[in-house]
Amino acid sequence: MIEFYILAFVLIASAIFVVTAKKPVYSVVGLLLHFAALAIMYFSLAAEFLAVIQIIVYSGAILMLFLFVIALLSSGVAPFSMGPNRLPKIAIPAVAVVLVTLGFLIFGISHAPHVITPAGMGATAAGPVAPVGAANSFGSVADFGKALFTADLLPFEITAFILMVAVIGVILLAGDAAPYVPTRKRARIVEREMREAILRAGEE
Amino acid sequence: MNQWWTPAASLWWVILIKSAVLLLIVITTFAYAMLAERKVMGWMQMRPGPNRVGPWGLLQPAVDAVKLILKEDLTPKTADPLIYRLAPFISLVTALSVYAVIPFAEPQPGSIWAISDVNAGILFILALTSIGVYGISLGGWASGSKYPLLGSxxxxAQMISYELSMSMSLIGVLILAGTTSLAGIVNGQAKLWYFIPQFVGFIIYIITAIAETNRAPFDLVEADAELVGGFNTEYSGLRFGLFFIAEYINMLTVSCIATLLFLGGWTAPFGWTVVPGIVWFLIKVGFFMFFYIWLRSTFPRLRYDRLMAFGWKVLLPVATLNLIVTAVVVAVRG
Known part of the structure; x- marks a missing residue:
C-alpha cells in the first residue's frame, strides 16, 4: 500500500507541475515523469502489458510529437508570453465539477458488490491467482490480447474508428484546400510567381 | 511478492550484486568497443589505429576517460541549465536499464543468467529505448543554439519513423515464438534460428537498428559535415562522455536483441554444445558489433529526405507485408 501513496503523490505533484510550469518544455518533462509514474502504478497493479504499452504509446510516440512541436515553436528558451490570467474565473466551477465527480465515484465504489483495492487486485475468491506476468494471469500479454479481441472487440474497434475520424477531421481542417499538385510542378509555379514579383518590383 | 524470478534469484542482495557486476561489464565493454571500432576502422582504411598507449593501444580507453573527466564542463549562456544537465542522464540511464531484462545464457534451476526475467521482456526494451530518445531531443533543444536544435x-523525426518499422519487424518473431519473454523466444529457436523463417524481418531489423542508434550511414543526427556535431555540439567533458557511452551501449543493446531474437541467443550451432552458451552469446553479439563497425567504414551518409522516404515508403510497407504473411502462415499451419 505504501508504494501506492508514494506514486499517487508523484502523480499529483507532476500533474500540477505540468500546468504551472513556466516553460512549455518543462511541462513536457513533467508529463514524462507523470507517464512514467503511471506506468509504475500499472506495474504495481499487476497490469504488466498495460504499463509497457502506456510507455511505448504515450511517452514514446505522443509526448515525443508534443516535444517536437514545442521545441520548434519555442526554439529560444524564453517562455511563451503570458495571456491574461483566466484562472480566478474558471477555478470555482472546475473545482465544483471535480468534487461532484469524485463524490459520484466514492458513492459508486462504496455501493459496489466487491471493493477492488490495489492490494486485492491479484487475488480472487478462489485464492491467489497465477504469478504476475505469467501466461493466463490477470494483466499478462496473452490475457490482455484475448480480452481485447474477443469480449471487448466492438468497443476496441469503435475506439479505433473514432480516432480515425479525428485524423480525417484534422486533415480537413488544417489540410491544403487546393487540389494536389506534384512537387516539381509546384516548384515551377513558385519560381514563376517569384520571377513576376521581382519584375513588378523592378517596374515600381 | 511474486514469481517473476526464481527464489534464489529474487533475493534483493543477489539482484544488487548482479546489477553491480553487469554495470561494470557493460561499461568495460563500451570502453573496448570504442577501441575496437577505432582499430578496425583504422585497418580498413590502411592505417594502424590507436597504438601508442600500452601494448597494442590497449590502454587507450583509460587515457580517453581521463581526458574526458579533466576537460572543462561548459554550459552555454543561452542554454536552459536544468534540462541541459538532465538530458545526458536520461540517455545513459535508459540505455543501462535495458540490461535488467536481457538474459545472457540458459536459465539454470534456481538461478538465471539475467537480473530479472520479465514476461513482457522485449516490450520492456522497446519502451525503454523509446524513452531514450528524450535525452537527445531535450539535450539538443536545451543547448539554445541552432545546430543542436536541428540535430535534435x-x-x-528519424527515431519515430524507424521505431515503427523496427517494432513491426520484431512482431513476426513474437508470432512465431508465441511469447514476449526473451528466454521463451530463445527456447523457441532450439531447432531453427528465426533469421531463416524471418529473413525479411531480420534484414529490416538490422537496418532500423542502425538508424535507432544513430550510427553511420544513418547518423544524420550528428552529421559533422552539416551540423557541426549535431545535438551534442555544445556539450563538453563528461556530459559529452555520457552521451557517447549511451550511444555505444545502445549499439551493444541492439546487437544483444538481434542475437536473442534472430540468432538463437545462447543456443549452439550444429550441436556444438561443448562450448558453453554464454560464449556463443558473446560471439554472436561480437559479430553484430563488428558488422556495425564494418558498415560505418563502408557506406557514405544518406541524404535526409532519402532517409525518410526509405523509412516510410520502403521499410514500413515491407515490414507490414512480412508481418501479414507470417501471421497467415502461422494461422494456416495451426
Whole structure:
C-alpha cells in the first residue's frame, strides 16, 4: 500500500507541475515523469502489458510529437508570453465539477458488490491467482490480447474508428484546400510567381 | 511478492550484486568497443589505429576517460541549465536499464543468467529505448543554439519513423515464438534460428537498428559535415562522455536483441554444445558489433529526405507485408 501513496503523490505533484510550469518544455518533462509514474502504478497493479504499452504509446510516440512541436515553436528558451490570467474565473466551477465527480465515484465504489483495492487486485475468491506476468494471469500479454479481441472487440474497434475520424477531421481542417499538385510542378509555379514579383518590383 | 524470478534469484542482495557486476561489464565493454571500432576502422582504411598507449593501444580507453573527466564542463549562456544537465542522464540511464531484462545464457534451476526475467521482456526494451530518445531531443533543444536544435529535431523525426518499422519487424518473431519473454523466444529457436523463417524481418531489423542508434550511414543526427556535431555540439567533458557511452551501449543493446531474437541467443550451432552458451552469446553479439563497425567504414551518409522516404515508403510497407504473411502462415499451419 505504501508504494501506492508514494506514486499517487508523484502523480499529483507532476500533474500540477505540468500546468504551472513556466516553460512549455518543462511541462513536457513533467508529463514524462507523470507517464512514467503511471506506468509504475500499472506495474504495481499487476497490469504488466498495460504499463509497457502506456510507455511505448504515450511517452514514446505522443509526448515525443508534443516535444517536437514545442521545441520548434519555442526554439529560444524564453517562455511563451503570458495571456491574461483566466484562472480566478474558471477555478470555482472546475473545482465544483471535480468534487461532484469524485463524490459520484466514492458513492459508486462504496455501493459496489466487491471493493477492488490495489492490494486485492491479484487475488480472487478462489485464492491467489497465477504469478504476475505469467501466461493466463490477470494483466499478462496473452490475457490482455484475448480480452481485447474477443469480449471487448466492438468497443476496441469503435475506439479505433473514432480516432480515425479525428485524423480525417484534422486533415480537413488544417489540410491544403487546393487540389494536389506534384512537387516539381509546384516548384515551377513558385519560381514563376517569384520571377513576376521581382519584375513588378523592378517596374515600381 | 511474486514469481517473476526464481527464489534464489529474487533475493534483493543477489539482484544488487548482479546489477553491480553487469554495470561494470557493460561499461568495460563500451570502453573496448570504442577501441575496437577505432582499430578496425583504422585497418580498413590502411592505417594502424590507436597504438601508442600500452601494448597494442590497449590502454587507450583509460587515457580517453581521463581526458574526458579533466576537460572543462561548459554550459552555454543561452542554454536552459536544468534540462541541459538532465538530458545526458536520461540517455545513459535508459540505455543501462535495458540490461535488467536481457538474459545472457540458459536459465539454470534456481538461478538465471539475467537480473530479472520479465514476461513482457522485449516490450520492456522497446519502451525503454523509446524513452531514450528524450535525452537527445531535450539535450539538443536545451543547448539554445541552432545546430543542436536541428540535430535534435532530426533525431526525433528519424527515431519515430524507424521505431515503427523496427517494432513491426520484431512482431513476426513474437508470432512465431508465441511469447514476449526473451528466454521463451530463445527456447523457441532450439531447432531453427528465426533469421531463416524471418529473413525479411531480420534484414529490416538490422537496418532500423542502425538508424535507432544513430550510427553511420544513418547518423544524420550528428552529421559533422552539416551540423557541426549535431545535438551534442555544445556539450563538453563528461556530459559529452555520457552521451557517447549511451550511444555505444545502445549499439551493444541492439546487437544483444538481434542475437536473442534472430540468432538463437545462447543456443549452439550444429550441436556444438561443448562450448558453453554464454560464449556463443558473446560471439554472436561480437559479430553484430563488428558488422556495425564494418558498415560505418563502408557506406557514405544518406541524404535526409532519402532517409525518410526509405523509412516510410520502403521499410514500413515491407515490414507490414512480412508481418501479414507470417501471421497467415502461422494461422494456416495451426
Amino acid at each position: 529535431v532530426r533525431a526525433t
